[in-house]
Amino acid sequence: MNRVGTRLAARTLVLLACTGCGSSPALVAGETDQAPDLSEAVDVNEDPSITEVSLEAREATKSYANGRTTPVWTYNGSVPGPLIEGAVGDELIVHFKNSLPEATTIHWHGVRLPAAMDGTLRMQDPVQPGDSFEYRFPLKDAGLFWFHPHIRSDEQVEKGLYGVLRVRGPDEPEHDHESILVLDDVSVLPDGTLPTYLDDESKMLGRQGNILLVNGQASPTFRWRAGSLERLRIVNVANGRFFNLSLPGYRWRVIGTDGGFVPQPYDTDALLLSPGERYDVMLVVSGDAGDETTLWNEPYERGHDTGKDEPLPVATFRVTDEQPVGGLELPSSFPDIERFEDGPADHELELSEGLEGENLVFTINGATFPDVPLISVPAGSSRIFDVRNTSEMDHPFHLHGTFFQVLSTNGKPTPTASLANRDTVIVPQMTTLKLSARFDEPGGWMYHCHILEHAEGGMMGEVNVEASP
Amino acid sequence: MDMGDHSSPGALEAPMLMKVMPMQGALHLEWMNMQSDGDMVEAERKMPEAEFEQVFSVPGTVDNKMDAQATHNMVYTYRLRCKKGDAYSDYSNELSANPTDPE
Numbered sequence: 376m377n378r379v380g381t382r383l384a385a386r387t388l389v390l391l392a393c394t395g396c397g398s399s400p401a402l403v404a405g406e407t408d409q410a411p412d413l414s415e416a417v418d419v420n421e422d423p424s425i426t427e428v429s430l431e432a433r434e435a436t437k438s439y440a441n442g443r444t445t446p447v448w449t450y451n452g453s454v455p456g457p458l459i460e461g462a463v464g465d466e467l468i469v470h471f472k473n474s475l476p477e478a479t480t481i482h483w484h485g486v487r488l489p490a491a492m493d494g495t496l497r498m499q500d501p502v503q504p505g506d507s508f509e510y511r512f513p514l515k516d517a518g519l520f521w522f523h524p525h526i527r528s529d530e531q532v533e534k535g536l537y538g539v540l541r542v543r544g545p546d547e548p549e550h551d552h553e554s555i556l557v558l559d560d561v562s563v564l565p566d567g568t569l570p571t572y573l574d575d576e577s578k579m580l581g582r583q584g585n586i587l588l589v590n591g592q593a594s595p596t597f598r599w600r601a602g603s604l605e606r607l608r609i610v611n612v613a614n615g616r617f618f619n620l621s622l623p624g625y626r627w628r629v630i631g632t633d634g635g636f637v638p639q640p641y642d643t644d645a646l647l648l649s650p651g652e653r654y655d656v657m658l659v660v661s662g663d664a665g666d667e668t669t670l671w672n673e674p675y676e677r678g679h680d681t682g683k684d685e686p687l688p689v690a691t692f693r694v695t696d697e698q699p700v701g702g703l704e705l706p707s708s709f710p711d712i713e714r715f716e717d718g719p720a721d722h723e724l725e726l727s728e729g730l731e732g733e734n735l736v737f738t739i740n741g742a743t744f745p746d747v748p749l750i751s752v753p754a755g756s757s758r759i760f761d762v763r764n765t766s767e768m769d770h771p772f773h774l775h776g777t778f779f780q781v782l783s784t785n786g787k788p789t790p791t792a793s794l795a796n797r798d799t800v801i802v803p804q805m806t807t808l809k810l811s812a813r814f815d816e817p818g819g820w821m822y823h824c825h826i827l828e829h830a831e832g833g834m835m836g837e838v839n840v841e842a843s844p
Numbered sequence: 845m846d847m848g849d850h851s852s853p854g855a856l857e858a859p860m861l862m863k864v865m866p867m868q869g870a871l872h873l874e875w876m877n878m879q880s881d882g883d884m885v886e887a888e889r890k891m892p893e894a895e896f897e898q899v900f901s902v903p904g905t906v907d908n909k910m911d912a913q914a915t916h917n918m919v920y921t922y923r924l925r926c927k928k929g930d931a932y933s934d935y936s937n938e939l940s941a942n943p944t945d946p947e
Contacts, residue, residue: 564905565880565881570905570906572902572903572905572906574902574906574907574908574909575872575908575909575910576872576874576908579867728868729868730868730869730870730910730912732912733910733912733913734912735868735910767947
């Protein structure tokens, strides 16, 4: 299947030559010369073992670039929503109010919690306009998680409803400085509004915007001290865009993924994040004061000729003139991860796509949600899945409420040193991953493609974990 | 193809048809909108030995569409035009493809 991967570049050239024309636009760079810090949720509980915050989903406006005002949906008025901080063992209490004109929920992506707190329509009634809901659950795992609606998620996330939850563990690695990078993109029309019409390309690839965002800002600049050991915690919250990050002059030291640290950190030039994925990386800042390095989103072929797209700048990192620091070293190992149960697959899930009448549909075992057969599992048991992608594009597979491990790819076992606990993983086109997961919490748990247009287009199913008698 | 008079004050700019390609057994069209404030983009399709007929219209900001009806083993030809109020642009360039060709 083909797609005009270079269309964006061609379109850019035409628009540059044609002032005032062009509806869907070339990529627009902002002029943000400051580090885009996240706002922080206010913890109102004096008990240090409880994080208690309020979130209100409400409408607001935001200027993404070029002074245009864009109506957005926010948590507490900001995009991204406020950073929520906690520690392993804490209890998180979120007083949520919906001040939007339509129903919503909050899903806590990657968090192991009771199913009733997971924010899916399987487990809670939607929070209607003007209504409230209290989310309350213990924080079991350290890591960077995020939250977003699980109702009309393709539209609500695109409008700006997402935020980040950082949970500290007892054994965090030493570093000089830490940044969170929330990667997104947004399509802004010439009048500043977001498109309301979902075109076929956006159905196929997921919505891909014309402005790349880091922490809600276009083309931001981060400042680093020379010699600093930097920790970057990166999450891709975009609907459909994959970020394939390169930072010329540096290699990423990957120390963790969705579900905590990896036993054997590794170095890589390119860091690929599909929607929903997180990476925890480190690097030592080189260079002198004033040196700048551009963070690039490199082309990646995820299907439909997307590999022919142009590299796009994401952000700038500038070395400050502050006194250099040094002395800390990149971590080289973390504790081993227990390998999940292996064996023949209990369930096969075939991810595919096709036309149904005039509509693009995305299927699991030939069916679209809610007609994908339910998988029932006793609480406390493990299950092994062969997830087979027979379509001509990659699909990020996300499982709610528990971690999984990739045991093999096309039959080739994952080395023990490369094991990782995940909640989201790219299933490349024409590839089969064997996944193993343990299901401890009773209730209904969704699994789906995290290209949100695909999930809403049918590529979603449910595991029902039955409570022990 | 009628390229029209683009020098007239107030004339609408025609879209530029970029690609017609097989996708999922049908044809997918991609174009650029040269008119920033058009209301609609209308697409016309012609089968061999036939005249152009309108097959779809989309909002003026949209720049792609799958023609799910174009599924037979034949060459389909497309052209587009922009509409604003009661006014139309000239037709765009024409492009052709067969949906049974390799994707």
